[in-house]
Amino acid sequence: MNNQPIGLFDSGLGGLTVLSELKNLMPNENYIYFGDTARVPYGSKSKETIIEYSRQIIRFLISKNVKMIIIACGTASSLAFDTVKKEFDIPIINVITPTAKSIESSNIGVVATNATIKSNAWKKEILKNHPNVKITSKACPLFVPIVEEGLANTKIADSVIDLYLKDFSKSKIDSLILGCTHYPILAKKINKYFQGKVNLININKACAKEALSSLKKKSQLNTQSGKNYTYAYTTDSTLSFKKNAKLFCNCTFDKISQIKADKL
């Protein structure tokens, strides 16, 4: 049981920032990363479609004998988690709940995709745990294409950050949740924008900690070291995955395979 892989998925490549954190925290585990690159992005699509895509991918990962599923995608976490956790008999962790539980803030901002913000998942989850926190949310739909096009260090990124985040300066937030797995790539610029005065919360760290604690509790940690693998499956070409993955993490993959979305 213990050397069964951990399965994680994202609409595309953003979830690789979660894989990075997981590997830092649990270097002895085996990993199967699924990137739905033929249907990316999820952030502009409907709840119904995102649930259906998530179901298909979870079924696929279960067929690969994973011991746990991590929804390494902010949009799927906010729109599909509640539904799929009831449908599947396997531990499923998302990137919202662990952060929402652990925040220490009285006036917090949340940035995420259109679909995530519209779902109110962050608000609901934070208020469940911390009913007196003031929350201000903002959808930042251009952040994902900016990161995916490798423009995170350009002036374009500065203009877009200013466009989306200027309202937060007025509302005097003390912390900002980067509510999408792509956003840590913009953290340096966002930090500079707020002159270091706002605490930026990387949702991947809390997610990885939750995964570690859940596996520990069930005595499911892999104790065999030295023979670990990381596999990736993508719905679009493996070549572009290989080329673009390094924007998000410096993981190496022992195998990258394509599985067509209509075969899921």
Place this chain on the structure above:
Amino acid sequence: MNNQPIGLFDSGLGGLTVLSELKNLMPNENYIYFGDTARVPYGSKSKETIIEYSRQIIRFLISKNVKMIIIACGTASSLAFDTVKKEFDIPIINVITPTAKSIESSNIGVVATNATIKSNAWKKEILKNHPNVKITSKACPLFVPIVEEGLANTKIADSVIDLYLKDFSKSKIDSLILGCTHYPILAKKINKYFQGKVNLININKACAKEALSSLKKKSQLNTQSGKNYTYAYTTDSTLSFKKNAKLFCNCTFDKISQIKADKL
């Protein structure tokens, strides 16, 4: 035969700018528009995937008894047209060939998605017809999300236009092909950027003319007027299609239905 509809498709909503031109030129025709909104965008995906998606949609449109297919998507035109025109026994028109034939320029620029520029389809098609034209190409991957997020009239659009188009100022182009069906929405700003000195070529106009001429030649124009319909099919939710379609055209739809991508 004559009142059979014209079928057209795009990865999402951009192709509605083509529908607009078609309806201006041929108001007596019936139209079926297909927007693959559950898998949008195509511009960052592989050739193989774009061909497969195009095949599925063409099969679907043929099942709806269309008399002609228009690939109202720059990316599918550049990557899938050559393959699908051989596979299907129905007239297929794309948004590249008609414009490439008709240009009157000696130093031309082309802007389009990553996938289109990488395919060299514009270069090949222009040089086939006009071997001495100087061509400069540039992928502008943020233009589509900017248009889709309704940001075409913001300062963000200005910054991104400057980022992508400043090289064209140096190369002294006389004309610029807006090689993606989303881009006409940015035409006003691009025109201002070049201070009206560069002739902007809207690919939808030549495409609509080609469709008209092809139907005329085959005596397939619809002569019944007054009872025309325009239907739309989308792979994602019809609600968001309805909401966002008006960014691209002011057409009205007699019916909007969802057809899931895995049912194609």
